[in-house]
Amino acid sequence: MEKYTNFQEKINNNVIEIQNASVYQNEHKVFENLNLNISKGEFVYLIGDTGSGKSSLLKTLYAEIRVSSGKIIIADTNLNEIKHKAIAKFRRKLGIVFQDFQLLTDRTIYENLKFVLKATGWKKKEEINERISEVLTSVHLENVKDKTPHQLSGGEQQRAAIARALLNRPQIILADEPTGNLDPEKSDKIIQLLKEISSRGTTVFIATHDYLIIKKHKARTIKCVDKGIIEVDINTI
Amino acid sequence: MTKHKNKFLKRKIWSSSVSVVLSLSLVLFVVGLLSLVLLNSQKLSNYVKENIGFTIMLKDSIPQVEEMTFRKELEAEPYTKKTKYISKQQATEKLMKDLGEDFVSFLEYSPLLPSIDVKLNADFANTDSLEKITIKLSKNPVVFETYFQKDLLKKLNSNTKRLSFFLLIFSVLLFLIAFALINNTIRLSVYSKRFLIKTMGLVGATNNFIQKPFIIKSIYQGVYSSIFAVFMLIGAIKLIQKETLKILDVSDLKLIGIVFVLMFLIGILLSMASTFFAVKKYIKLTDDQLYN
Numbered sequence: 001m002e003k004y005t006n007f008q009e010k011i012n013n014n015v016i017e018i019q020n021a022s023v024y025q026n027e028h029k030v031f032e033n034l035n036l037n038i039s040k041g042e043f044v045y046l047i048g049d050t051g052s053g054k055s056s057l058l059k060t061l062y063a064e065i066r067v068s069s070g071k072i073i074i075a076d077t078n079l080n081e082i083k084h085k086a087i088a089k090f091r092r093k094l095g096i097v098f099q100d101f102q103l104l105t106d107r108t109i110y111e112n113l114k115f116v117l118k119a120t121g122w123k124k125k126e127e128i129n130e131r132i133s134e135v136l137t138s139v140h141l142e143n144v145k146d147k148t149p150h151q152l153s154g155g156e157q158q159r160a161a162i163a164r165a166l167l168n169r170p171q172i173i174l175a176d177e178p179t180g181n182l183d184p185e186k187s188d189k190i191i192q193l194l195k196e197i198s199s200r201g202t203t204v205f206i207a208t209h210d211y212l213i214i215k216k217h218k219a220r221t222i223k224c225v226d227k228g229i230i231e232v233d234i235n236t237i
Numbered sequence: 238m239t240k241h242k243n244k245f246l247k248r249k250i251w252s253s254s255v256s257v258v259l260s261l262s263l264v265l266f267v268v269g270l271l272s273l274v275l276l277n278s279q280k281l282s283n284y285v286k287e288n289i290g291f292t293i294m295l296k297d298s299i300p301q302v303e304e305m306t307f308r309k310e311l312e313a314e315p316y317t318k319k320t321k322y323i324s325k326q327q328a329t330e331k332l333m334k335d336l337g338e339d340f341v342s343f344l345e346y347s348p349l350l351p352s353i354d355v356k357l358n359a360d361f362a363n364t365d366s367l368e369k370i371t372i373k374l375s376k377n378p379v380v381f382e383t384y385f386q387k388d389l390l391k392k393l394n395s396n397t398k399r400l401s402f403f404l405l406i407f408s409v410l411l412f413l414i415a416f417a418l419i420n421n422t423i424r425l426s427v428y429s430k431r432f433l434i435k436t437m438g439l440v441g442a443t444n445n446f447i448q449k450p451f452i453i454k455s456i457y458q459g460v461y462s463s464i465f466a467v468f469m470l471i472g473a474i475k476l477i478q479k480e481t482l483k484i485l486d487v488s489d490l491k492l493i494g495i496v497f498v499l500m501f502l503i504g505i506l507l508s509m510a511s512t513f514f515a516v517k518k519y520i521k522l523t524d525d526q527l528y529n
Contacts, residue, residue, distance in 0.1 A: 026525060064439070064523065084521070091441040102436040119442035164440065 013039045014073075015172055015203045016061065021070030023060050030056045032227045034070065038205060040171075043198040045214050046207040047232070048224030054207040055099060057224065058174050061205070062096055063087050075171045092120050095165030095202075097175035101157045103149040109136075109160050110145040116167050135163040138193060154181035162190060172203045179210050191217050211237060254454070258461045260422045261508060264415040265466035269500045270473060271408050276492050278404055282397040286362035287318050289393065291371060291385035293353045297325070299379050307379050308353055316361035316370060321354040328352065350381055363394050420511045427451065427515035431527055434519045448516050455512035459505035466504065467497050 016038035023031040030053050038044055048054050059065045060072065063079055072079040075093040082090060104112050113132045122128050136142050139159040149157055158181045165173055173194065179187035191213050198204040208214070214221060214234060223232045293311075295304060304322070312320055323331075328349040333339060341347050361370070364387055371383040427434075437447045474493070519527070 059524075062439070085444070088438065088441055088443040088446075091439065094441075096439060098439070102432075102439060104433050104436055106430075106433060115437070115442070116440045119437070119440065119446045168441070 015040050015075050016205065017071075017073040019071040021060075021072050022068045023056065023065060024068050025056060025065055029227060030065070031060070031229075034228060036222070036229060038203055040203055041198055041201045043195055043204045043219045044206070045219055045221040046205060046224065046229075047209060047211075047214070047221060047237075050209075052224040053227070054224050055176055057229070058096075058176050058205070058207055061172075061174055062091060062094055092168055093171050095168065095170035095173040097158075097161050097165045097173070097178045099176035099180070099207075101149070101161040103157060103160055103164070105149050108146050108148050109141065109152070109163075112149070112160065113145075113164055113167060116164055120168055131167060135166045138166065139163045139190070155183070155186055158182060159186075159190065162193075166197065170202060172205065173197065175204070175206045177208055177210075178206060179208060179213060184212065187213055188216070195219075254426075254458060257422055257426050258458050258465065261419055261458060261462035261504060262465035262469070264418050265462055265500050265504050266469045266473075268412060268415050268503060269466055269470045269496050271411055272496050272499055273470070273474075273493070275404060275408055276496065278401060280489075280492075282401065283359040285393065285397070286359040287356055289362045289386075289390055290354055290356040291367060291383055293355065293374060293383050294350045294381040295352060295379055296381045297350055299351075303379055304351065307377065311353065311355060314370075316357050316366065318356045318358050320356070323352050323354065325349055325351045362390070364390055416507060419507045423455070423508060423511040424515045427512060427519065431519040431522070434516060435522070435524070435527055438520055444517070444520050447520060448513065451512050451516045452509060455508040456505055459508035460501070462508070463501040463504035466500050470496070470500070 014037045016036060018034050018036040021031060021034040022029065023034065034057075046054050046057065056065060060067060060079075061074055063074075063082055067079055070080075074090075077090045077093070079090075103109070104115060107115070110132060113135065114128055117128050117131060122131070132145070133142065136145055139162050141156060141159050141163060144152055144156060144160075149160065152160065158178065162175070162178055165175070175194070178194070179190055182190060187210060194204050194206070195217060214237070218234050221232050221234050221237075222229050295307070308320055308322055311317055325347060328351065329341060329347040332349060333341070357367070361367070367385055367387075367390065371385065374380055374383050434447060438444075
């Protein structure tokens, strides 16, 4: 029976699988009976009013908020059972773009990226340097790698955060408002980049309220409402 | 421009370490000074105690060979630090000199007896041991009587006991204060990096990987602080020697060596342990707890 279930999951190809999950944050119920399946390589938008739980949902997906009941499986990891020590290893399967960037403010962009690679087991200097210039080129940030985060504009910091999320070629990219600080042209480029990455098999899940972007780069869209989520037709927004 | 700013940032990080090192070394200096006093107080009390002794009056008209044999036996005892033989003649001469009168020609004989002064090892300088020793010795046929100052000894013992007790309490208290101070200083410096620590965890770094650079830095801080504290202590020792005219013996190199090693160990261990627990605490905190 178990084998059959695994087989079923393989066919479904789901990298994000949430069944009847309830999520609490400080005894405050954020989600109830949450159900969501996102498959490998899918590109999905997450919308909703401010405070509707977009960030909380993403935090749940990267195990910052623990699930109270139900079942959440992300990239073959069961978040119901995950121990605190195993969270670091689990997060290596994800690329996370934080709403507030979360760059290490005490070092340069290059050192920020190097930290992630070293932390996730990269040893060879040439490989590290090569990968860093690859990701920086993909977000057009080659010229600021020796600057510290506070020397960059909001948009540049945002792109640095995206570059960091791409480093380990993650199975899933979770992005919280990745275009929030960018002008329309740069937003466009970033979404194009993320779409391209998703077409190569990485699942991309973006929380945003930039409807212009959604309308331009149409994709499956999910909305947070009333402690749950619903699928919405992008044309009706 | 960038280089200039980086330099500024480095200086800022450096200066924050300096304040940790400075407070750590001051605390270590106090700990070092106190352990030096503590170790020396033992020596001082031993010195006083070893000046205590008892006198054995020997019977008159005992052949000198027997007296000498008895003295040899006495010196072989574990409680004896040193002995001093005073012959009948020496005692008579001393008394004559003290009195300023030739009492021998007056009495026509000397009533004084030959004696042996025994100075004790510090461990035996208490009334219990002394009573046992003197009772045993009194049974010896060459001994006329034994004699020691019981009251003085009692007073001395109770006073040194009380003094070392207070010194110990004071030291423990000061050590606790030192520990709290170091711990607080380090926690504060780690606290200022709590968001960085959180971020490191969010991008997939394991606890050990996050902790490693902090621990390495804490070891350096411990070493630097100990070096500063040792130099300060050397200065203090020189000053003490100069001011107290060597009444307090702080030139015992072995003792000072022990204190220096102790300071290094305490410095490094305290710095490491405080850093370890502080970083561990911030790794585990959630966003909400971090901001509260």
